Amino acid sequence: MSQHMTTETELLPGLADFPRAKLFSSPTDIEPLPRLGKRLGIDLKVKRDDLLPVAMGGNKIRQLEYYLGEAIARQADCVLITGAVQSNFVRLCAACARKLGLEPHIQLENRVPKDDATYSHSGNVLLNQLLGATIHYYSGEQTEAAADANLDALAEDLRRKGKSPYVIHLGTDHPPLGGLGYARAAAEMFLQYEATGQKPDHVVLGSGSGLTHAGFLAGVRTIGWNMPVHGICVRRPATEQAPRILKRATEICRMLGSGYSVEDKDISVDDRALDPGYGLLNDAVRNAMEYAAYDEGLLLDPVYTGRVLAGMIGLTKQGLIEHGQSVAFIHTGGLPAIFAYQRELI
Ligand SMILES: Cc1ncc(COP(=O)(O)O)c(C=O)c1O
Numbered sequence: 001m002s003q004h005m006t007t008e009t010e011l012l013p014g015l016a017d018f019p020r021a022k023l024f025s026s027p028t029d030i031e032p033l034p035r036l037g038k039r040l041g042i043d044l045k046v047k048r049d050d051l052l053p054v055a056m057g058g059n060k061i062r063q064l065e066y067y068l069g070e071a072i073a074r075q076a077d078c079v080l081i082t083g084a085v086q087s088n089f090v091r092l093c094a095a096c097a098r099k100l101g102l103e104p105h106i107q108l109e110n111r112v113p114k115d116d117a118t119y120s121h122s123g124n125v126l127l128n129q130l131l132g133a134t135i136h137y138y139s140g141e142q143t144e145a146a147a148d149a150n151l152d153a154l155a156e157d158l159r160r161k162g163k164s165p166y167v168i169h170l171g172t173d174h175p176p177l178g179g180l181g182y183a184r185a186a187a188e189m190f191l192q193y194e195a196t197g198q199k200p201d202h203v204v205l206g207s208g209s210g211l212t213h214a215g216f217l218a219g220v221r222t223i224g225w226n227m228p229v230h231g232i233c234v235r236r237p238a239t240e241q242a243p244r245i246l247k248r249a250t251e252i253c254r255m256l257g258s259g260y261s262v263e264d265k266d267i268s269v270d271d272r273a274l275d276p277g278y279g280l281l282n283d284a285v286r287n288a289m290e291y292a293a294y295d296e297g298l299l300l301d302p303v304y305t306g307r308v309l310a311g312m313i314g315l316t317k318q319g320l321i322e323h324g325q326s327v328a329f330i331h332t333g334g335l336p337a338i339f340a341y342q343r344e345l346i
């Protein structure tokens with residue numbers, strides 16, 4: 001279907017139905033990782049979404065193009081978001097909001113049982129302060145619904161003060177607009193590979209809120225690529241993540257007007273690197289960070305991409321990714337958290 005198509009919106013025309021606040025212009029590079037690939041026995045490439053050009057980069061910039069596009073279309077003057085204390089989404093929302101002239105209000109949730117000074121004040125927290133975001137700390141019930149409800153209450157306060165807030169919710173009862181950013185990334189990557197005449201046998205990425213995973217999956221299947229897209233669980237177990245990805249990818253396909261209907265067989269989630277839980281390190285993650293740094297000078301973060309490489313190594317050991325196969329690893333960023341995890345990393 002893609003023979004003569006040269007742009008993302010030619011490949012995925014449904015994208016044009018959604019307002020987009022353009023935050024970057026070019027495709028991110030896809031680089032070979034020959035030494036790390038040799039270590040794992042595969043032909044490994046990395047798509048450098050960690051280098052997206054806003055406030056230290058990361059996947060959430062692609063998602064924010066669609067949330068903030070809607071915010072601007074609704075004439076909002078401020079934006080609210082919630083996340084863990086070291087959330088990259090929150091930091092990038094603050095930065096992208098500033099870039100577009102919107103006021104950022106962020107809610108930081110006590111999700112990770114850590115309270116040392118670097119975790120509480122360095123990394124993303126420091127950047128939020130530099131960006132002049134209004135910060136609210138939330139220590140209530142740890143569910144997405146409760147965090148969203150508190151965010152809605154903060155938005156109501158702002159409305160009473162004459163502001164026009166736009167809320168980016170976490171819960172799956174809100175439309176997965178951010179997933180459109182990763183459907184678009186799938187089209188971008190398709191065009192990059194097509195130009196070289198190659199195609200990866202597998203794609204590996206982090207699966208948290210699931211919109212990177214579900215958006216990418218919806219995008220590639222709509223375009224007609226059928227390779228496995230492996231989501232490495234960073235937040236919740238595979239038994240909970242799989243139905244979440246199925247639901248979100250189905251919704252994103254519908255939003256795109258895709259003819260593809262996502263099925264269980266499309267969903268690959270692996271949680272073998274998740275222990276002891278969200279935002280907490282294990283030896284496999286530490287080793288993965290070292291391999292990338294020593295073999296390739298490539299920095300990974302302790303919460304997301306380090307875990308994703310650890311998960312990918314697991315997939316090669318299980319034979320799900322076979323010796324010699326080609327793998328595209330989406331580097332989703334998260335690097336400021338390295339500084340917040342200083343105590344555990346050295
Ligand atoms: C660096 C990084 N990688 C991956 C993810 C996971 O992306 P998603 O929430 O879209 O599943 C996140 C989420 O915050 C992230 O910050």
